């Protein structure tokens with residue numbers, strides 16, 4: 522094996538194509554959804570436990586932290602669903618080439634940003 526193999530440990534010089542960014546985002550939002558779901562189910566359970574529980578969840582959701590968590594959850598869910606739909610289309614044999622794959626990745630990222638802004642406006 523060659524002793525002097527090319528090494529690139531400078532992460533800021535590695536450029537990721539849109540499809541790679543899309544793939545990373547899909548995994549990140551999947552993990553984020555797992556944790557967000559604990560919060561959603563927890564809040565749901567407390568809100569249904571009693572009238573006081575409902576009021577406390579309502580109050581928490583009206584605060585800045587509650588709103589940020591809600592927007593983050595909706596944002597992760599919207600990206601994950603868009604990514605899931607893109608996967609479904611790819612499973613049917615489309616958007617598998619370099620160009621079309623990168624284009625569809627860019628498209629869902631743009632759609633995701635728009636949906637996040639819409640969710641932000643709606644929740645705030």
Ligand code: HEM
Pocket residue numbers: 544547548550551552554555558601602603604605606608609
């Ligand atoms: C709260 C519900 C969900 C959670 C917690 C979740 C979680 C995850 C996680 C953690 C991954 C990454 C797995 C890995 O990369 O090893 C993943 C992948 C995936 N998810 Fe979800 N997911 C959820 C809902 C959905 C929905 C609604 C869809 C479809 C619209 C979907 C479609 C997919 C697909 C297609 C993959 C595979 C992506 C790939 O192969 O790169 N997921 N999910």
